[in-house]
Amino acid sequence: MKNWMYLTVALALIAGMSGCGGPEQATNDTVVKLEPAKAPESGRKPAEAAAGSAQEKVTPTVEKMTLKPKDTPVQAPSAEEAAGASTGPQPKITSPEPVFDFGEMDNTLKVEHDFILRNAGNATLKIDRVKTSCGCTVAKLAEKDRELEPGEETKISTVFVLRGRRGQQRKTITVSCNDPVNKQFKLELKGKAVAAIMMEPQFISFGKIQEDSPRSVPMKIYTQKKDLSFKIASVDSQALEGFQTELKVIQEGKSYELAITAPPDLAPGNHTGTIKLTTDNSQNPTLNVRVTAQVVGDFDISPSQINIRFVEEPERRTSQYIRVSAGRVKAFELTQAIAPIDSMEVEIQPRRANDYLIKLSNMPQNDELEGKELLLRTNLPDKPEIRVPFQVIKPRFRGPLPKPPQRLINRAIKRGAAQ
Numbered sequence: 001m002k003n004w005m006y007l008t009v010a011l012a013l014i015a016g017m018s019g020c021g022g023p024e025q026a027t028n029d030t031v032v033k034l035e036p037a038k039a040p041e042s043g044r045k046p047a048e049a050a051a052g053s054a055q056e057k058v059t060p061t062v063e064k065m066t067l068k069p070k071d072t073p074v075q076a077p078s079a080e081e082a083a084g085a086s087t088g089p090q091p092k093i094t095s096p097e098p099v100f101d102f103g104e105m106d107n108t109l110k111v112e113h114d115f116i117l118r119n120a121g122n123a124t125l126k127i128d129r130v131k132t133s134c135g136c137t138v139a140k141l142a143e144k145d146r147e148l149e150p151g152e153e154t155k156i157s158t159v160f161v162l163r164g165r166r167g168q169q170r171k172t173i174t175v176s177c178n179d180p181v182n183k184q185f186k187l188e189l190k191g192k193a194v195a196a197i198m199m200e201p202q203f204i205s206f207g208k209i210q211e212d213s214p215r216s217v218p219m220k221i222y223t224q225k226k227d228l229s230f231k232i233a234s235v236d237s238q239a240l241e242g243f244q245t246e247l248k249v250i251q252e253g254k255s256y257e258l259a260i261t262a263p264p265d266l267a268p269g270n271h272t273g274t275i276k277l278t279t280d281n282s283q284n285p286t287l288n289v290r291v292t293a294q295v296v297g298d299f300d301i302s303p304s305q306i307n308i309r310f311v312e313e314p315e316r317r318t319s320q321y322i323r324v325s326a327g328r329v330k331a332f333e334l335t336q337a338i339a340p341i342d343s344m345e346v347e348i349q350p351r352r353a354n355d356y357l358i359k360l361s362n363m364p365q366n367d368e369l370e371g372k373e374l375l376l377r378t379n380l381p382d383k384p385e386i387r388v389p390f391q392v393i394k395p396r397f398r399g400p401l402p403k404p405p406q407r408l409i410n411r412a413i414k415r416g417a418a419q
Contacts, residue, residue, distance in 0.1 A: 067197055089121070092120040099187070110163075115156045133172040134171055137160045137173070142154070158193035174187075196284055209266065209294065219259075222254060230279050272291065317365065320363075
């Protein structure tokens with residue numbers, strides 16, 4: 001009878017849990033664990049034993065168990081809430097106009113603008129440093145205005161020099177302060193620098209030249225200012241030996257076209273130089289056109305010269321790769337690579353047909369390789385060898401470094417103390 005009593009109590013408990021929403025909603029509830037029934041005692045009658053075996057042969061036992069509630073997402077507090085909850089009153093740096101768009105401006109001028117900073121918090125705002133993203137931009141904050149009480153404001157005076165710049169410009173001023181939410185507050189100057197006389201493109205690149213025929217690249221030179229008229233008096237291309245130039249007038253005083261032609265017999269390698277245009281405009285008396293061209297020889301070798309940085313330590317070694325691919329010769333194989341000194345290691349690594357990487361290892365960083373060449377052998381009878389020169393690059397300055405100015409030393413000490 002006791003077995004029946006225990007079983008009835010257990011079923012009642014299970015039914016109660018189900019009616020309350022199950023164990024997922026409980027935090028501290030009773031769980032029933034069923035175990036096999038024990039064998040009947042020796043004094044038990046056979047009829048009672050038979051009746052017990054005919055029923056469920058389990059004996060319920062009751063255990064206590066803590067059940068976890070169903071997981072629910074918890075939203076993390078915002079930075080403002082976390083700062084306020086942990087430290088109490090805090091400063092808050094703001095600006096009514098953190099981004100200043102100066103629109104289009106002549107690139108002979110400079111942008112001048114005052115940014116307003118305000119403490120919108122309820123504690124003292126301390127400004128540690130004001131830093132610009134470029135040396136062409138200056139930002140000044142009066143020393144007396146480095147601490148702002150709640151509700152107070154100050155200004156940062158900025159100057160952005162546009163001299164020589166063209167196109168879209170974007171400069172950042174970073175204000176370091178004790179606002180726990182915004183310790184690096186950003187201000188920004190943006191706009192477009194427009195030259196009185198425009199050049200499109202701003203420089204000429206021929207890219208890789210692999211054929212022997214001449215190649216010409218045009219450039220437009222013009223003004224968009226209604227009150228400006230100019231003439232190009234002369235074109236000087238002496239810095240680019242062999243290059244030819246031809247100037248055409250598109251609209252007198254307003255627009256011109258300059259065609260620059262690379263000759264067919266340029267030696268393999270990189271060719272760079274500047275073409276100078278003389279104008280009658282007082283603000284732009286000289287216009288400089290930068291020109292670059294890479295003439296590919298029988299093979300395209302990159303880099304065309306192996307540069308090694310010189311160091312004083314005699315045991316220092318370095319490694320690098322060069323690439324040899326098809327140039328004017330479209331099909332070839334590299335059969336051997338020979339280092340100029342025995343201590344070097346050279347490995348040919350094919351990438352695909354007519355394209356190889358050459359791994360150079362254990363190269364000394366002293367004068368040992370100066371003036372020497374890497375020798376590569378090919379399968380071509382008329383072009384059996386490729387030679388790649390080495391050059392050791394030495395620093396211009398030797399000896400101990402000069403002592404920095406005292407003002408820089410004092411500034412570094414002040415920053416260290418502030419940190």
